[in-house]
Amino acid sequence: EPEVTQTPSHQVTQMGQEVILRCVPISNHLYFYWYRQILGQKVEFLVSFYNNEISEKSEIFDDQFSVERPDGSNFTLKIRSTKLEDSAMYFCASSEAAGERGEQYFGPGTRLTVT
């Protein structure tokens, strides 16, 4: 069964460094998402992406964050200058459709630790 994959599974970085989290969505999906979960908190939405542009983003997704689909398969999240509070599990998801028909398929996550 097709699945969303994410790399790396765990990334440790120093405050102020740039990180790129990578995702390979399911191949026929058109909508892509990033979520994160800070330890002990709810899973929270960061951004949705369709047709090579951002459809919607949350207040968390400020100028330090960017997303890209550099080729036909990868979907990346870049954090330009990491802060301690960026430490979280980051999940990528993809769906065939948006709205009520849009069952989202999640990857296993990348645990980001900022020291």
Next chain:
Amino acid sequence: ILNVEQSPQSLHVQEGDSTNFTCSFPSSNFYALHWYRWETAKSPEALFVMTLNGDEKKKGRISATLNTKEGYSYLYIKGSQPEDSATYLCAFLYGTSYGKLTFGQGTILTVHP
């Protein structure tokens, strides 16, 4: 601010017990409610996408109901098995969203053999 709440936070049951838990969400501007099952170290797995008031969906021993007028959904597991142990998440999709899911905090279910 949209608030999605789940109860209870955690639940311990014996193998063979039936159980249920609740997801509460805003009743206005409803578009869809998603249920996910999340086992430790694995990807959250979609269980149901529910859209219509009164909807009832079933997958094996797991079923869910939806009441959009009062803003709640129930997830039921019949005859719980140890492999049902997981965190069950609900997520609300509101009317003007492009797929932005707002999650509850989850219910952690532990089924003891």
